[in-house]
Amino acid sequence: MPKTIYDIAKEAGVSIATVSRVFNSSNSVKESTREKILKIADDLGYHPQAYAQGLASKKKNSIMLLVPVMSNYFFTEILRGTQDVLADENIELTILNINQEKGVFRQVEQIIKRQWADGYLLVSLHLSQQELQKLKRYKVPISLLDDHSTHFDSVSFNNEQGGYTATKYLLNKGYKRIVFLSGSKEALPNKERYKGYKKALAEFKIKPDESLYITGDSMDRDGFTEKNGYEAMCKIISLDEPGEAIFCTSDIKAVGALKAMNDANVRIPLISYDDLSISEYIGLSTISQPMYKMGCQATRHLLNRIDNYDIIICDHIHNPELIIRNSSEI
Amino acid sequence: MPKTIYDIAKEAGVSIATVSRVFNSSNSVKESTREKILKIADDLGYHPQAYAQGLASKKKNSIMLLVPVMSNYFFTEILRGTQDVLADENIELTILNINQEKGVFRQVEQIIKRQWADGYLLVSLHLSQQELQKLKRYKVPISLLDDHSTHFDSVSFNNEQGGYTATKYLLNKGYKRIVFLSGSKEALPNKERYKGYKKALAEFKIKPDESLYITGDSMDRDGFTEKNGYEAMCKIISLDEPGEAIFCTSDIKAVGALKAMNDANVRIPLISYDDLSISEYIGLSTISQPMYKMGCQATRHLLNRIDNYDIIICDHIHNPELIIRNSSEI
DNA sequence: CTGAAAGCGCTTACAG
DNA sequence: CTGAAAGCGCTTACAG
Structure with a gap:
């Protein structure tokens, strides 16, 4: 027809x-x-x-963006960067949502095997080095964003540095019992930020206190939800010794945490992570990352590699920036 | 290779x-x-x-979701519905971001012409009836979400009803000067909600006051941003007679509006629209829509039509629900 | 249960 | 500037 x-x-x-x-x-x-x-x-x-x-033609003239969740500002900014770089390129961009519950590696490998696109931008997928190594054999252009590897071009954040900066700021203000309000303990960014947190404590000769490593019970989306933040904050409040300040690993969780404080009528200084578009408006002190710029970079890496598979591997690591607003200033 | x-x-x-x-x-x-x-x-x-x-095989075993912005919870919920319906179907789902600045119809038509998928789910694209008519000739399965048409299966909201319900609630509380805090005046949902707003006013024998139809100056994303809400609220506050209550057409804008109130140290009752995941946590009274369910429905329509192109056209219109939290209760 | 062969809708040297 | 023809990597009747 x-x-x-x-x-x-x-x-x-x-x-x-x-x-x-x-x-x-x-x-x-x-x-x-x-x-x-x-x-x-x-x-x-x-x-x-x-x-x-x-x-x-053996060319798809398209690239595919693989992401786990696309609910957030984080992803939107990256997408904006990708689209701007693609603007004069006559390359189509499709997005594929990876289901975190169904084996990230399996899904990614399947897509690559089926040859959907000329290249793939993997965002926040956090595959193991071993898994990435396996993908290598398909000899297909892959670019990593918010992930780091020696096998592929990558653009990532220095999460440890972010955790360090936030914690240090709180320590400098004189707080000693600092809560680490965490997402899923297994999530890589979480681990790295925790490392930074501990590093800062160490500089102040403070031993990390296990009972101050706290997360909520709802674990969908790796615990990066308002609900989890709310739950975690309730736990914090009901601690025998509640903690003097909080480093919270995501703005979305902080939204929940702030509500829990309000409900309980307590105020504890808090710094979180992401700098979503709403964060400015609700006064969150937070760690900000240049997401738009990184989206551009990762996309350029990918285009270059599609152009010539054998060029040298690029590896950018960005340092995040602390933005102080209300939530940390009590 | x-x-x-x-x-x-x-x-x-x-x-x-x-x-x-x-x-x-x-x-x-x-x-x-x-x-x-x-x-x-x-x-x-x-x-x-x-x-x-x-x-x-002349079958793609894939469907494509076409959306204008995917920054929000709104879209995430729809996606969840789509994915759940697709779960046992062995059909791939790809997402394509439509750039609102570059001719929505042209982009959609191009995708369809190129036959990327077996069917297309058009979300919040608001094409004109004439444009939809034109798409008809490709005889390809298309399902509409957050849009209404006699040409294709559609699942939509009763925006007029939403505007009416919110405004009526405010009127019943005794407020008379109710501000319509709008997005882009051209956006269809905005127009429909405005209709409902006027209908409620009419029942109270109140003539709509042009000076109470207010929007901000930042017009990216059709004005559905925190910034626009903030700007609009500033205008409202500096009105000679500021208005006794506000109906705001989106939660994101309400976030900005709330901040403007805080900054100016005023409090005006406000009801907004969407019920994002954060809304519960920041106490927004708002109009809620069953997005997950609608994502499921629209996807089923699409699958049915892929199965049999000639079945009767389905048309669901959902009534939104008013959820009262803090922002309206001063 | 398996193979030979036609065909899907294009692109791209090659030849003119 | 244009056409004939081979080929891209598969599926699917058809025949056995």
Whole structure:
């Protein structure tokens, strides 16, 4: 039922090769022929089928962005960067949501095997080095964002530094019992931020107190939810010795934590992590990361590698920045 | 370089037809042969190429979700619904971000022409009836979410009802000067909500006051940003007669509006729209819509139509629900 | 249970 | 500037 290149060629009285040339902007087509074909194609609602083009040309002219959750500002900013870099490139961008419950590696490998795109941008997927190594054999352009590896181009944050900066600030203000309000303990960024937290404590000769490592009970999305933050804060409040300040590993959790404080009518200084668009408006002191810029970078890495698979591997690590607003200043 | 069906067939000593059958779960393959082929495929990292399969079988086994912005909870919930419906279907789901600045219709039509998927779920795209009519000729399964049409299956909200309910509540509390804190005046949902707002006023014999129709100056994302809400609220506060209550057309804008109130140290009752996940935690009274459920519905419509293009068109309109929390209760 | 062969809708040297 | 033809990597009747 849908029109094919044959329909157009017949209608225009030319060969399919000529029609193909028109759509591949080869300049070796007579202007009048080109216009005629374009007109017919428009009338008939024709455009070359992506799948057939991909198969014949062995190029997909598309890249795929693989992400675990796309609920947040974090991802939106990255996407903005990617789209801006792609703007003059004539490359299509599709997004695939990876289900964290169903084996991240399996899903990623499957997509790559099926050759959906010319290259893949893996965002916040945190595969193990061993898994990344396995992906290497497909010899396909892959670029990592919010993840680090020697196998692929990567753009990542210095999470340890972020945890360190936030904690240090609190320590400098004189607080000693600082709570680490955590997400899932297994999540890599969480571990790294905890490292930074401990490093800062160490500088102040404070031993990390296990009972101050606290998370909520709701564990969907690795615990990065308002609900988890609320639950965690309730636990903190009911501690025998509640803690004098809080380093919270995400803004979304902080929203929950703030509510719990309000409900219980207590106020504990808090610094969180992400700098979502709402954070400015609810006065969160937080660690900010240059997400737009990183989206641009990671995308450029990918395009370069599609262009030439054998160029040297790039590895950018960005230092986050502490932004002080109300929540830390009591 | 990547392995093809020929490599596998040769290695296994069978024809490519047999290899193909294994991957299409045809049961007419000897168990031992199947296992052998699967083993070889796994060793060699082979899986049938999506594009070649699509071309040969004329089925993509994939659907595409077209959305304008995916920053919000709104979209995340819909996605959850879609994914849950797709869970046992063996259909891939890809997402395509539509750039509102670059001609929504043109982008959508292009995607459809190129035949990326077996069907398309259009979310919050608000094409005109005329444009939808044009898409009709491609005879391709399309399902609309947060949009209404007689041409395609659709699942939408009764925005007028939402605006009416919110405004009525405020009127019932005795407020007379009610501000309509708007997004872009051209946006369809905005218009519909405004209709409901006026309808409620009419019941109270109040003439809509033009000077109470207020929006901010930042107009990215159709004005649905914290910043726009903040700006609008500043205008409201500096009104000669400020208004006794506010109906705000989105929670994100309300976040900005609340901050502006705080900064100016005023408190005006406010009801907003969306019920994002944070809204509960910051005490927003708001209009809530069953997004997860609607994502499920729209996806089922689409699958049914892919199954049989000629079934009768479905049209669900959902009534939103008012949820009272702090922001409206001063 | 398996294979040979046609065909899906394109692109792209090659030749003119 | 244009066409004939091979080929991309699969699926799927058809035949056995």
